[in-house]
Amino acid sequence: MTAYRDGATVVVLVPASMSRAEEQRHVDALVARLLAREARARARGGDDELMTRAKELLRQHLVPQVGRVLPPTRVTWVGNQRRRWGSCTPTDRTIRLSDRLRPMPAWVRDYVLLHELVHLVEPGHTPRFHALLAAYADADRARGYLEGYADAARLEIGPEPDDGPDDGPDDEPDDGPEERGPGR
Template sequence: MAVVEIRRSSRRRRTVRAYREGDKIIVLMPAHLSPEEEQTHVDSLVERLDRRERRVRPSDDELLARASVLSDRWLDGQALPSSVRWVTNQNTRWGSCSSSDASIRLSHRLKGMPEWVVDYVLLHELAHLLEPNHSDRFWALVEPYPHTVKAKGFLEGVSWQQR
């Protein structure tokens, strides 16, 4: 269970909000709430935050299942990865693949990004299983995905911001 830090404010009148800060969950709430109201809000917000994070931070098994769906939809099921997993040692690349064992690795920095961005990076790596370079044939495999341009722009913006 994550540590929950409650920050009360007399200026806050009605709204209660929660967000993750490192390993802690911060809950912002009005100072006037009773301990019972506080606990009700904390329980509800922590559950909602966990649910949202599970949705935008899929497990390795969920990534492999998503890769299968993307391959079927955009690559006629031709790209068959042996594994797809999150890694923490990729800080300059969003993803990579090894054609020798058909494994795909996605940078942990993608966690929490919109699903269409993660799908784009996953599709990009799936296409590399079929075409190892960035040739015209490679881009012909990736570009039918409707969010390609938007996802590339999103990732470029994140990269620029992190410089």
């Protein structure tokens, strides 16, 4: 079951086997959760602010190193990334940042966003990728912050049952900083 926006329309997917009463109860809850998530995003700065920041980071950090760089087509906050801080799909130039980054310092959010932007130039975690990312003055500091944050979170909740990679669109190899090893 899920709810998402398709333009101005809210789309809700539920199993066909549900009764009408169950369906209505779940639809109401999913729509309420979606609207609350959108309200939080507006209150904290939404996707438009992320796109603006992405373009600034491109101009400041990547254009001087590689010349002209096409900006991402979309940069969004997402709530479904529990093991990654961000992910990028270079083929369609989309970037997703975990909403867990929202309360973190701006220089940490910038590092993760820049990490994903570098994937638009260099899809894999190659030596060139690391050289481009190393130009960000706070890269080591931000990686340390994220590693410390992830370690503290694991101490609070304990290790996940399966600490291996997940199968799914946001956990493909080389698509973003992971909690266990950002920037590697």
